[in-house]
Amino acid sequence: MGIACAPSALGTAAGADLPAIEVRNITKRFRDDVPPALDDLSIVVPQGVIYGILGPNGAGKTTLLSILCGLLKPTAGTVRLAGHETLSPEVKRMLGVVPQEPAIYPTLTGRENLEYFGRMQGLRGSRLAERIEACLQIAEIGDQADRRVEHYSGGYKRRLNLVIGLIHEPRILILDEPTVAIDPHSRSLIHQRLRELHAAGVTILLTTHYMEEAEQLCHQVAIMSRGRVAVEGDVHALLARHRDDSIQISLDRDPPSNLAQALQGLPSVGDVNLSGRCLTATAPHPLEATLALLQTLGEHGVGVESLDYGHASLERIFLIYTGEDARP
Amino acid sequence: MxxxxxxxxxxxxxxxxxxxxxxxxxxxxxxxxxxxxxxxxxxxxxxxxDRPGATFPVLVIAQAGDRVGDSVEASFRTNPHIQLTRMSRATEAEVRAWLVQGRYKFAVLIPDDATGQAQRRVGEIMAQVPPELRIERQVAVRVLVDPALRSDYRKVLEGVLDLALHEVEMRLAREQLEQTLRITQGKDYAPLPDMEQTRLLAPLPAEPVTKGAVGPTPxxxxxxxxxxxxxxxxxxxxxxxxxxxxxxxxxxxxxxxxxxxxxxxxxxxxxxxxxxxxxxxxxxxxxxxxxxxxxxxxxxxxxxxxxxxxxxxxxxxxxxxxxxxxxxxxxxxxxxxxxxxxxxxxxxxxxxxxxxxxxxxxxxxxxxxxxxxxxxxxxxxxxxxxxxxxxxxxxxxxxxxxxxxxxxxxxxxxxxxxxxx
The missing domain is CATH 1.10.357 (Tetracycline Repressor; domain 2)
Incomplete structure (x- = not known):
């Protein structure tokens, strides 16, 4: 089942060169006595890409999404959607939002949910009926359309949650953790639908904890840490950049407290991160750096269980830049 | 749309x-x-x-045939909120015990020969005997109450009793007056009009006041x-x-x-x-x-x-x-x-x-x-x-x-x- 999208202002010549989403120097401070949730953060999401926001819990992902959806106002900085700084009704209509938890009415049927949110998006009559049928097909829940949602499986709820965000054919789709805690079939279906949406020209911004998902789906990612963008860029470029640079060593015991400082002082080693018994580092010349690392480990009485270098993954990049495990 | x-x-x-x-x-x-x-x-x-609502058990102790007792009994019986019991004889100790047990909320003790004593006293008053020389004292009608009886209800019952005593006083005074007139006027004596006809002030039943014409009682x-x-x-x-x-x-x-x-x-x-x-x-x-x-x-x-x-x-x-x-x-x-x-x-x-x-x-x-x-x-x-x-x-x-x-x-x-x- 392919996904067709209606042309919109975003796709017209006037707006063709504008980024779909442009966040400039955003700061969001909830209280003066705690660090800001977002700290001078900037990202640019070009039109027609799938853009992943990655980051540990508390990194500020939800705050960023709330600002993009117009639910929160930034303390400083600007947000532009398709070149518009103000979230006017026309701009809001370009936006589809898929919250993390299924935002649906459990005692209504799937069809009634779609009908209600469709009407709220301004659809009526035959157009609404067409879109409801299309969404039921996209989600592959047509056989369950007239059952109450409370009787749906978790995967079916997620699929309905997704297509409610598509009912009005948005040009920008924002998804918060769209595949958390669902069965592999539903996850695969959602991935497939997102690729189809991308092929139809929809710009997709999603947050996820699944690094493999981001690697498979996203063209660009931003890894956030403590309200800032730690690293941003094209996924392939990031992987390529870190492919030859990365070294990963599993230690055979807990490291002594002075080890990290000793490792960071090595001239042949770039970024070093020591998390538990997991040591990750980058280096322009991995072989030379590996020898230096092993020597320093030996001097501190720490042995090696396994060693790997030159194999890049978003998981490892995430670890390097945030110092935390990707999964909560 | x-x-x-x-x-x-x-x-x-x-x-x-x-x-x-x-x-x-x-x-x-x-x-x-x-x-x-x-x-x-x-x-x-x-x-x-207008329903009777709460009723109060009331006891009247009075000699059979005593007019004061009869008058009090008649007044209490016209009140639908009072559930009356009349006894001709009971000691004060017995009445107190019944109140404590909750059998009665309000008890009226009318002494024996209350009517005779009242008649003699009204005779002395009519004869203009100076107070300090009068032999008969006021008849002491005692009232005992259950302390659990709400004060507003108690006052209502006291009011009913007081009204009954006033009424019997009026009758006794009138009888005494008639007797005096019969003696002094001899064959010229003409009976006094009926008591109801001599009332000067007539209270009417309470009338609910409404914003419209006439409203029902709540x-x-x-x-x-x-x-x-x-x-x-x-x-x-x-x-x-x-x-x-x-x-x-x-x-x-x-x-x-x-x-x-x-x-x-x-x-x-x-x-x-x-x-x-x-x-x-x-x-x-x-x-x-x-x-x-x-x-x-x-x-x-x-x-x-x-x-x-x-x-x-x-x-x-x-x-x-x-x-x-x-x-x-x-x-x-x-x-x-x-x-x-x-x-x-x-x-x-x-x-x-x-x-x-x-x-x-x-x-x-x-x-x-x-x-x-x-x-x-x-x-x-x-x-x-x-x-x-x-x-x-x-x-x-x-x-x-x-x-x-x-x-x-x-x-x-x-x-x-x-x-x-």
Whole structure:
């Protein structure tokens, strides 16, 4: 089942060169006595890409999404959607939002949910009926359309949650953790639908904890840490950049407290991160750096269980830049 | 059709479907208030209106045939609230024991030969014997009471007794006067007119004063039907506020906020089904009070002559209740918070507003404080129609108060929804 999208202002010549989403120097401070949730953060999401926001819990992902959806106002900085700084009704209509938890009415049927949110998006009559049928097909829940949602499986709820965000054919789709805690079939279906949406020209911004998902789906990612963008860029470029640079060593015991400082002082080693018994580092010349690392480990009485270098993954990049495990 | 109107109707339809599919809630909305009205109107039937209501067991100890005793007995027997027992002889110790046991609330002990003693005393008075030389003293009629008897009831019983004693004094004095005139006037003596004809001041039965022509005497159902209608309406603030919090928890409210849906569409869409439920509640309670209650032995509800005034009162009370519920929902963080806060607040407003305890039995300070409760305004408006024969103009002050309360609550809720409060 392919996904067709209606042309919109975003796709017209006037707006063709504008980024779909442009966040400039955003700061969001909830209280003066705690660090800001977002700290001078900037990202640019070009039109027609799938853009992943990655980051540990508390990194500020939800705050960023709330600002993009117009639910929160930034303390400083600007947000532009398709070149518009103000979230006017026309701009809001370009936006589809898929919250993390299924935002649906459990005692209504799937069809009634779609009908209600469709009407709220301004659809009526035959157009609404067409879109409801299309969404039921996209989600592959047509056989369950007239059952109450409370009787749906978790995967079916997620699929309905997704297509409610598509009912009005948005040009920008924002998804918060769209595949958390669902069965592999539903996850695969959602991935497939997102690729189809991308092929139809929809710009997709999603947050996820699944690094493999981001690697498979996203063209660009931003890894956030403590309200800032730690690293941003094209996924392939990031992987390529870190492919030859990365070294990963599993230690055979807990490291002594002075080890990290000793490792960071090595001239042949770039970024070093020591998390538990997991040591990750980058280096322009991995072989030379590996020898230096092993020597320093030996001097501190720490042995090696396994060693790997030159194999890049978003998981490892995430670890390097945030110092935390990707999964909560 | 206007875009926002279409959204509004969709919102109304959505909430109507959600409510209609919650059977337990529907039972709670409609059956419980009707049951409350039936039970309370029947239970309190005799505490209102012209019915005898509470009766007090009263004991009179007096010699058989004693005229003072007969007069007191006759007076007490005309009062439907008094359940009289007359004995010719009992010791004071026995009477005290019976009061302590609760068999009697009020006991009158008339000494033996009370009539003879009174006649002799009136003879001395008529003969103008100086007080210090009189032989007969006042007849000491003793009264013993149960301390648990409410002071206002005790005063009523003392008043009845005092009136009976005055009456017998008048008769004895008149007899003494007739006897004197018979002796002094001899064959020229003409009997005095009948006592009833000599009354100078004539108290008439109390006449209820109404705003219209003549209104019925208030009954239990006229207190309970509007009171429980209002309480049922205001209790709907609990499911109303909880449903909002649930939507917020489910994320659907978040989704709506990301769309171009105005606050009035979201809030109004939820308000309309609850408004309709309120009106159905009112209609069902009034219908049961008019048609079912008499069949169960209760007094029928007299609706008065102003159905429009009833409708306006019910509608404005409903809007006030809905506004309050929505405002609570906008500030509560959890369903538990919303449910406990709104139910506790409604109960306080009900207690204060004369719903649980009629305002007429409240002390003056509490009656003044009752004016703070919107439920009191609603109850006053209903009573204007039911009891005082009022119309739309008469309920206007209370209705305007309810609408102002509703407007303030809705205003707060909309500003809060928009993040401006």
């Amino acid at each position: 206007n875009g926002n109107l279409s959204r509004f109707l969709a919102s109304v339809l959505k909430d109507t479907r959600i409510i209609a599919r919650d059977r337990q809630a529907l039972i709670l909305f409609f059956v419980m208030p009707v049951l409350f009205v039936l039970i309370l109107s029947l239970a309190l039937r005799d505490a209102f209106g 009954t239990s159902v006229q207190q309970n039907a509007p009171a429980w209608t209002l309480l049922a309406m205001f209790f709907l603030t609990v499911p109303l506020s909880v449903s909002f919090i649930k939507e917020r928890d489910q994320g659907s409210l978040f989704r709506l906020q990301t769309m171009t849906v105005p606050a009035w569409v979201v809030l109004g869409g939820k308000a309309v089904p609850f408004f309709v439920i309120n009106l159905i509640q009112m209609a069902s309670i009034l219908a049961v009070s008019v048609h079912v209650l008499p069949w169960l032995g209760g007094d029928p509800l007299e609706l008065g002559d102003a159905p429009l005034a009833l409708l306006v009162t019910g509608a404005s009370a409903s809007l006030a209740a809905i506004g309050f519920g929505i405002a609570v929902a906008m500030y509560a963080r959890t369903t538990e918070q919303a449910a406990s806060f709104s139910s506790a607040t409604v109960m306080i407003m009900a207690a204060l507003g004369g719903i649980l305890v009629p305002k007429t039995v409240m002390p003056p300070l509490m009656q003044d404080l009752a004016l703070l409760s919107p439920l009191s305004w609603g109850l006053d408006a209903f009573q204007d129609v039911f009891v005082r024969g009022g119309g739309v103009r008469d309920v206007a002050p209370e209705v305007l108060g309810l609408l102002a309360f509703s407007a303030v609550c809705h205003g707060i809720a909309i500003l809060r929804y928009q993040g401006r409060l």
